[in-house]
Amino acid sequence: MPLLSPSFAALAALIAILLLVPLNMLFSKKWDPRGKHCFITGGSSGTGLQLAIQLAKRGAHVSIIARDKGRLEKALEEVECARQNSAQVFGAYSFPVDSEEGSAAALKAAADPHGGRCPDALFLCAGMSKPGFFIEQTGETLRNGLQITYGAQAFSALAGAKEMVKQGIKGKIIFVSSVLGFMGIVGYSNYTPGKFAIRGLAETLHSELMLYGIDVHISFPATIFTPSYVEENKIKPKITLKIEETDGGKSPEEIAASILKGIEKGNFHITSDILGDIFRGSTAGSSPRNNYLVDLVYGLIGYIGFPIWRKSVDSMVIAHRGEHQAYLRSKGIPEHLTF
Numbered sequence: 001m002p003l004l005s006p007s008f009a010a011l012a013a014l015i016a017i018l019l020l021v022p023l024n025m026l027f028s029k030k031w032d033p034r035g036k037h038c039f040i041t042g043g044s045s046g047t048g049l050q051l052a053i054q055l056a057k058r059g060a061h062v063s064i065i066a067r068d069k070g071r072l073e074k075a076l077e078e079v080e081c082a083r084q085n086s087a088q089v090f091g092a093y094s095f096p097v098d099s100e101e102g103s104a105a106a107l108k109a110a111a112d113p114h115g116g117r118c119p120d121a122l123f124l125c126a127g128m129s130k131p132g133f134f135i136e137q138t139g140e141t142l143r144n145g146l147q148i149t150y151g152a153q154a155f156s157a158l159a160g161a162k163e164m165v166k167q168g169i170k171g172k173i174i175f176v177s178s179v180l181g182f183m184g185i186v187g188y189s190n191y192t193p194g195k196f197a198i199r200g201l202a203e204t205l206h207s208e209l210m211l212y213g214i215d216v217h218i219s220f221p222a223t224i225f226t227p228s229y230v231e232e233n234k235i236k237p238k239i240t241l242k243i244e245e246t247d248g249g250k251s252p253e254e255i256a257a258s259i260l261k262g263i264e265k266g267n268f269h270i271t272s273d274i275l276g277d278i279f280r281g282s283t284a285g286s287s288p289r290n291n292y293l294v295d296l297v298y299g300l301i302g303y304i305g306f307p308i309w310r311k312s313v314d315s316m317v318i319a320h321r322g323e324h325q326a327y328l329r330s331k332g333i334p335e336h337l338t339f
């Protein structure tokens with residue numbers, strides 16, 4: 001009698017394959033952007049612009065949305081250089097997307113050259129960060145922070161989902177959060193909450209929009225070397241800059257490529273580097289996983305590594321108290337508010 005019957009061995013092999021290979025890769029066809037209309041908010045700069053260029057190179061129709069017309073025009077020229085065929089339609093549209101009206105108007109303007117047909121994929125990259133200490137915030141800056149992180153993507157998703165459902169388009173919605181949608185550190189009180197909120201919305205929509213065959217993805221990049229990263233660093237608290245030194249950072253080209261790769265693999269949570277993978281594996285909870293076995297390994301690395309990292313971050317913050325007190329005095333924060 002053999003130790004393993006052939007049917008048992010076959011069953012064991014099948015289970016091993018199912019555990020190792022993500023289910024979505026076994027059963028779904030790779031997403032091909034060729035001939036699809038991709039709508040990209042924040043498409044005039046950084047990650048959004050690189051997505052626009054890479055999608056154009058792969059034969060997609062591309063619409064980029066942002067507010068500043070000058071930057072949009074320059075960006076459109078770059079997209080044009082990536083053209084593969086004369087049938088591709090490229091457009092740049094100036095709208096603020098942090099309201100439902102602005103988002104709906106942007107969507108309508110982008111759909112017009114396509115006979116009113118809603119775009120097939122919405123890449124929601126609009127967003128920005130103005131780091132600073134919490135006690136320097138006001139009701140207005142906290143509200144603005146949520147508006148420009150959460151609002152700038154939620155309202156586009158809302159306008160887009162309504163239109164896709166109305167037109168029966170089985171499209172895609174891709175949100176761009178940040179590793180600061182997984183965890184929080186000093187200096188980001190008007191940004192991190194919005195990036196967490198995007199994760200909540202994406203997970204809700206991943207569950208709800210399958211009613212209509214619409215796919216939802218969310219990306220969590222760490223530092224990206226973009227124009228606004230240079231700007232945010234000018235006002236970023238020194239302690240925040242120090243904590244971020246651990247993160248090497250990536251170019252917007254690399255982040256855009258990893259987002260497209262994540263979509264092709266059918267990943268719900270898309271991460272672009274090992275740090276992101278560890279945060280993803282450690283915080284997944286009941287979120288759909290990319291690969292049960294590999295994610296478990298990332299989760300274990302985080303389970304051991306994060307308490308050590310967090311302790312070192314806490315020590316850095318406490319060691320910064322003296323410098324912070326001097327900073328507060330220089331800003332005229334009354335003595336009794338300091339420590």
Ligand SMILES: NC(=O)C1=CN([C@@H]2O[C@H](COP(=O)(O)OP(=O)(O)OC[C@H]3O[C@@H](n4cnc5c(N)ncnc54)[C@H](OP(=O)(O)O)[C@@H]3O)[C@@H](O)[C@H]2O)C=CC1
Binds near residue numbers: 126129222224
């Ligand atoms: N850079 C980084 O280190 C990281 C960035 N991210 C996130 O990635 C996304 C892209 O950032 P990044 O690649 O740095 O890009 P940039 O900051 O360089 O570009 C931001 C884009 O969004 C547009 N935008 C901003 N606000 C609005 C608005 N209200 N309505 C319409 N368009 C708007 C800007 O154009 P305009 O101002 O003309 O409207 C611009 O095109 C953001 O959501 C950001 O939070 C995540 C992790 C790290």
Ligand SMILES: CCCCCCCCCCCCCCCC(=O)[C@@H](N)CO
Binds near residue numbers: 223245246309
């Ligand atoms: C084993 C575990 C080791 C863990 C090391 C963790 C290091 C974390 C570094 C923090 C990176 C913050 C990037 C912020 C990106 C962003 O969204 C802003 N630039 C805003 O635009």
